[in-house]
Amino acid sequence: MRHRFSQAMQTLKCMNCAGPVFYTRRYSGESLxxxxxxxxxxxxxxxxxxxxxxxxxxxxxxxxxSGGKDSLSLLTIMAKIVPKHGSELVAITVDEGIDGYRDExxxxxxxxxxxxxxxxxxxxxxxxxxxxxxxAINTRxxxxxxxxxxxxxxxRAIDVASDQLGVEVLATAHNLDDMVQTFMINLMNCDxxxxxxxxxxxxxxxxxxxxxxxxxxxxxKEAALYAFASGLPMQSTHCPYMDEGxxxxxxxxxxxxxxxxxxxxxxxLKSALGVADRFRQSRTESTRCVSCGRxxxxxxxxTCELLxxxxxxxxxxETPVS
Ligand SMILES: [Zn+2]
Ligand SMILES: [Zn+2]
Numbered sequence: 305m306r307h308r309f310s311q312a313m314q315t316l317k318c319m320n321c322a323g324p325v326f327y328t329r330r331y332s333g334e335s336l337x338x339x340x341x342x343x344x345x346x347x348x349x350x351x352x353x354x355x356x357x358x359x360x361x362x363x364x365x366x367x368x369x370s371g372g373k374d375s376l377s378l379l380t381i382m383a384k385i386v387p388k389h390g391s392e393l394v395a396i397t398v399d400e401g402i403d404g405y406r407d408e409x410x411x412x413x414x415x416x417x418x419x420x421x422x423x424x425x426x427x428x429x430x431x432x433x434x435x436x437x438x439x440a441i442n443t444r445x446x447x448x449x450x451x452x453x454x455x456x457x458x459x460r461a462i463d464v465a466s467d468q469l470g471v472e473v474l475a476t477a478h479n480l481d482d483m484v485q486t487f488m489i490n491l492m493n494c495d496x497x498x499x500x501x502x503x504x505x506x507x508x509x510x511x512x513x514x515x516x517x518x519x520x521x522x523x524x525k526e527a528a529l530y531a532f533a534s535g536l537p538m539q540s541t542h543c544p545y546m547d548e549g550x551x552x553x554x555x556x557x558x559x560x561x562x563x564x565x566x567x568x569x570x571x572x573l574k575s576a577l578g579v580a581d582r583f584r585q586s587r588t589e590s591t592r593c594v595s596c597g598r599x600x601x602x603x604x605x606x607t608c609e610l611l612x613x614x615x616x617x618x619x620x621x622e623t624p625v626s
Contacts, residue, residue: 358518366396373539376412378519382518383422396462398427400436404541408541471513475516475517487580497601
């Protein structure tokens with residue numbers, strides 16, 4: 305496939321250095337060789353970080369690394385940017401306990417962090433909650449989907465790991481496609497509260513650690529190409545519990561829109577940020593969870609609420625201590 309791709313592109317030359325073209329950006333018309341393409345992604349991430357004031361000098365920064373191509377790309381780029389801000393960089397990986405799936409991504413995370421010289425901290429559901437995701441799936445009683453359940457537990461695991469490491473900023477690899485999909489899901493669910501949370505930096509009252517999304521202006525396809533062009537390891541297995549539901553339909557729809565109207569995803573991100581600005585004023589005040597004491601928008605935080613749906617006798621549920 306690579307051979308056919310390069311044959312089709314061999315007549316084109318990189319607009320910067322006249323090298324062989326690796327990628328043509330349809331929405332801007334730029335044709336770039338592999339090195340110039342990588343550089344363009346790195347500069348865009350730098351611009352995003354400064355535009356949304358994501359980093360402050362000297363802060364301790366963590367990247368949430370799943371071991372997939374997006375997070376490994378983000379880590380690679382952050383390892384070039386963060387030290388220039390006089391800041392320290394660490395990587396956090398959550399081991400959910402998914403047999404036959406997680407081992408490969410954790411070993412990819414280990415490989416890349418070692419190569420970059422970034423310390424890696426692995427935190428597991430088993431350590432934190434007393435059960436693995438495999439056990440949780442088999443024991444759940446509520447109607448919660450596996451992805452929603454995993455998302456809630458993973459957020460908590462990352463929060464706890466950030467506390468343990470004394471991290472002030474957490475970078476996640478959400479790309480432009482993820483961001484626009486999330487916006488559309490919230491719009492369809494009429495979730496006005498979440499519409500107001502949308503943005504490159506999370507609201508500080510929701511999390512102790514500031515969350516930033518340096519890839520929010522990077523197309524999913526370009527994040528994947530960056531990983532490929534950088535020789536990053538690619539995971540061969542998929543999560544066995546993947547149930548994307550509405551997100552998958554929106555993803556297909558957005559990709560077909562982009563095909564017909566290159567650049568429309570960029571426009572949608574801008575619109576989403578504008579809408580979020582309007583809704584931010586009506587944001588609900590955050591309080592503390594009565595069970596674990598962490599920031600929460602209700603009496604119980606989402607983690608404690610979810611933990612309460614498990615039958616106490618079946619798994620040794622321990623409320624995490626912050
Ligand atoms: Zn070039
Ligand atoms: Zn709680």
